[in-house]
Amino acid sequence: MSAPRLTRAALAEAGTPLPASPVRIVHIGVGAFHRAHQAWYTARAGDGWGIAAFTGRDAAVAQRLAPQDGLYTLVERGPDADRFEVVGSIAEVHASTEIARFLELFASPSTAVVTVTVTEQGYHLRPDGALDLSSPAIAADVRALYAGGHPTTPIGRIVRGLAERRRAGAGPIAIVSCDNLPANGDRLRAAVVDLAEAAGLTGVADRASFVSTSVDRITPHELDIDAVERATGWRDEAPVVTEPFSDWTLSGEFPAGRPRWEDAGARFVDDIEPFEQRKLLLLNGGHLQLAFQGLLRGHETIADAMRDADCLRALDDFWAEAARTVGPAVDPEAYCAALRERFENPRIAHRLAQIAADTVTKLRLRIVPVVEAERAAGRDAAGALSVVAAWSRCVAEGVLPDGAVRDAPAEAVATLVSGVDATDASAIAAAAATLKESVHTL
Ligand SMILES: NC(=O)c1ccc[n+]([C@@H]2O[C@H](COP(=O)([O-])OP(=O)(O)OC[C@H]3O[C@@H](n4cnc5c(N)ncnc54)[C@H](O)[C@@H]3O)[C@@H](O)[C@H]2O)c1
Ligand SMILES: O=P(O)(O)OC[C@@H](O)[C@@H](O)[C@H](O)[C@H](O)CO
Structure with a gap:
């Protein structure tokens, strides 16, 4: 006999009720990481904040989670054993296209926080950090916002949400970026302000607080449905596997309140930059080195490369x-x-191919700063340049996954790669400098 589907009614019937809390947080981009991190911190805080989670663009996760009332099993995968926990903080879940509900919640006075995990590409930024108004998706959102229609990008949806909130007189709100970008709150604010201005909605972001965060929890894309069923006795179509370690550092104001995330281990600081740099350069930069070196040597996962x-x-x-x-x-x-x-x-089966998506943006933000700092101090930056050299060999040998260089024009990548010879430090340094300038096309 198959196991019962994980739902709130089934849990109540089993004598372990997990009722949904009222929605006070709207999330954009309900992927694996949101469920391993912010939703878990919110559940752990335990002070009655519910999340309405919307997908970033495709509906697949919503289709798995909605029939389970937003419930899912978090599998904390340690080196020796798994720990299973049903997380109940997601009170409702929707596809990105359910814009009417999104706007209703965004404009509600009881909504105090909006969190975002939509990957670096979801921000549509140019290398200088400004919004890429020439991106077709952003240009379409400008037209939609002017015409009172529905924007589709995360930035467009936030602008429209803020406009609705202003119209409703609902008061200030905190918008919290949880993506792996330096100064992510500032970048998100700049993108929202740029789009609002382009769409004739100047000032909608004036009373919003954009919080910067450094987020850390290795969450590979694994769907261990049968293992979860065997261990827990519940059929869960949307479990998430993550590591036991977790860290969240935040900096910024929450004008309408927030969960007591510090009770779950989050840290609130005035200066986030050192935490952000430590995480982005050492962890994410280290991941890139292992991904490129590992793919060149035929490895599949981070753990394989570490051996x-x-x-x-x-x-x-x-x-x-x-x-x-x-x-x-x-x-x-x-x-x-x-x-x-x-x-x-x-x-933890963290696939090198998952890490090696959108590599031009990642090299620019996670490796080039090290090249620059080392060279500014008069050193050769051989370690950081070896990451760029390995990347270019990966491109030349075709060992990167689909999508690994979709964030730069193909000609620019070809020129870069042909200019890089692993033995020629100045050619690699020139390529690194070009990476810094290259414009993504999404
Ligand atoms: N997975 C991790 O270990 C981890 C750890 C720290 C931070 N993060 C951050 O979280 C982000 C998401 O990771 P994940 O594991 O949840 O990935 P995921 O693939 O499970 O989910 C990504 C979400 O972003 C949306 N998205 C992707 N590209 C988009 C675009 N161009 N426009 C709009 N929405 C888009 C998707 O629809 C989905 O909702 C990462 O890119 C990173 O910035 C992830
Ligand atoms: O999520 P990305 O694609 O920005 O980067 C890939 C990994 O380096 C990343 O997911 C890390 O595992 C994560 O940032 C750990 O907290």
């Missing part, structure tokens, strides 16, 4: 330089020591 002495040497060379860029205030050595154990977790 290869050549990959480890390359990682250490990069880390030595990145740690100098981060600076001693946030103890990068201790962070790297802990990271080494996290990366080695043999039961």
